[in-house]
Amino acid sequence: MKEFVISDFKTELAILVGLIPPTSSEEQVEENLDELAFLAETAGLTTVKRFTQKLDVANNATFVGKGKLEEIATYIKDQAEQGEDKEIGVIIFDDELSPNQLRNIEQRLKIKVIDRTGLILDIFATRAQTAHAKTQVELAQYQYLLPRLTRLWSHLERQRGGVGMRGPGETQLETDRRIVLDKISRLKDKLKDIDKQKSVQRKNRGKMVRVALVGYTNVGKSTIMNLISKSDVFAENKLFATLDTTVRKVVIQNLPFLMSDTVGFIRKLPTQLVESFKSTLDEVRESDLLIHVVDISHPGFEEQIEVVEETLREINDGEEKPTIYLFNKVDAFSFTPKDEDDLTPMSKENISLDELKSTWMAKIGKDCLFISAKDQVGISEMKDLLYDRVKEIHVKRYPYNDFLYQDYNI
Template identity: 45%
Template sequence: MTSDGTAERAVLVGAPSIDTPQEAVDEHLEELTRLAGTAGADVRSVVIQRLGRPNASTYIGKGKVEQLARALRDHDATLAIFDDELTPAQGANLESALGVRALDRTELILDIFALRARTAEAKLQVELAQLQYLRTRLKRMWTHLSREGGGIGARGPGEQQIETDRRLIDRRLARLRRKLDHIATARVTQRRARREQFTVALVGYTNAGKSSILRGLSGAEVFVEDRLFATVDSATRICDLEGPGPILLTDTVGFIRKLPHHLIASFRATMEEISEAGLLLHVIDASAPAWEAQRDAVEAVLEEVGVTDRPVLQVFNKIDRLTHEEERALRERTAAGMRSHVLTSVVEERGLDPLREALKAAMRARLETVRVSLPAGDGARLAEAYREGEVLERAYEAGHVVILARVPAGVAGRWRESGLVVEQADAA
């Protein structure tokens, strides 16, 4: 958006390698168009050049730069958006040649995150990523970021303004990291407090439907919009599966192809939620033509952040958008694979039932089945059995309540230490 609230007019630039299939080129530019729209830009045209390797000075060739300049003039555009990351030198050279701002994919995604962040933590994380990106590009993006520490008499002899700005950025980065460290410490405390609870994390490509699934399972109000990066804030809700106790379900930030490394590093607290979850639900938009590439992009990010040892359930979402033939082909294909999966829809009646049943099974697998004898007046432990697990049988014997229950290992351990466990039973 411009300062007067009108949408910026943009020309998109794709520079795929010469061996990239045309279908992939079209998909990538469609995604870039949606990203630009999310950021508030009005896309007027697209310029494409296939490259053997990027031009060191301007990323695209000299002739293509001239074509891009004409397209910008013809469409009265104020912005050129590249689908790849530009070096500081390439960005500066392009802006000089084009006479308008040249944004790369990383800057565009960072701008969207800044626009969409709502919680204090997300805002800190986005600012950290933006400053890390900006620090190496001060020569192109020079501006006074703050008056703090600047002004007459505040700079050393011969010190350039760019050095002052870099030092200001370093100070701000240090403060942001300290604040995020405090948040990370608080998260550790929170995770310890809920150690006995079954925690599940939703991961997936942006706009795959994670927030819709969270809302559908929990019944809680969660912001949902059919837009890339509709929300960048993590959210945790309690979900009652009407079976073996509640689960804690966390919606995490959506991933995307070429997700900026600075952003991944900044969202480390969210990534820790993923790394310590008992189960990952990898939500895949089954209606997306490129769902396999999107799945691979998510798995690449998980591998990059070191989350490779968590059990994963693949959730093929939005099957309501498939034709009968497409759904049948998907079911046959997934059935032939080795990975655990379910097919879901948040708009069809009972469309989330397969996921609910899969979550119940996953939770039951981590519970211990024990028979305990509780004094008839011990309502607290009886309530704990119903709250934390699943009571399978209940009988009264000589002033005691004898129950067969599936409960978390921690609960079973406490009961065992108190001498309440009558027998360790096989899972029913």
């Protein structure tokens, strides 16, 4: 059976392709492609060109229209004629492609074609460190691979039908399908065993208050985890730097609690990964308090908040948990002031940080802080707020021990 390797690229040049449906603006699609470019960079690619097309729905055969595909093919050919260092190695589509679309596009463009799901799976595969994360990613990869086996074995397909004309491609395809299904079954069993171990570990922690850091990917959760817990959790300015949930015991003013750093969320997160990582997100489901970290410097931070909150509702079955909002990266926030004569409404491009603060603090209330984990601005206030909220939960859980707080200044 062929090895399932979406990419082995390190220095390849890439082009990105996205559709502009009637429900989205060109600006929104550009933001999506900005994120896709960051994903490509995380995977070791260099993005050199973007193509977009306005379509009501994606073309069933080639995703984009015939004319746009020809435009892309011409660009790839022109780049190849300029020399090997200009040659395009991969084309990435911002939506999941069907096996039929993948096959047709590859046949026309003659280069490697991957979609957003394939790219994210590839990044997850390189980022996974523990047996738990590796098993989850491998399961998601095989689930993604299963409907695409026909494409991988297209060079061995039958040319003619009829008795005596059964080709090796179909035989190999059936064999591979059985192997993949068996592998999926064994990986699911392995995950169940790991999940049982994780469940026992959570029970053994007792009834300590649990706090979970959540947020979009690359908003600074791991950096904040390191500041609060004084641990050394891996943090990097790339997407999905953290895959494994890290749990640390934290003590603030002699008040102990557990804090977990979880995998970051992202728009259009592959369904295979959502299913595979549900056990990892049990830390979120069983938490008493959430710290929702937001990158205030990102132009689309409000949409990122919506993506995270929608995912949290799915994880928690609609249950609303107490939440502290940390608007991080105020050091990187910038805006363009409006001219005095400009009568257009205030937008996220020209609103100041002070105006944003007043807007969100009025909306959320006192559980809203603006910080810079990088420059350690607002960290003391963050710890004070976290202490107050954990203490409230602790007192409700152990009401007869409240006198301890007064005696020991806990």
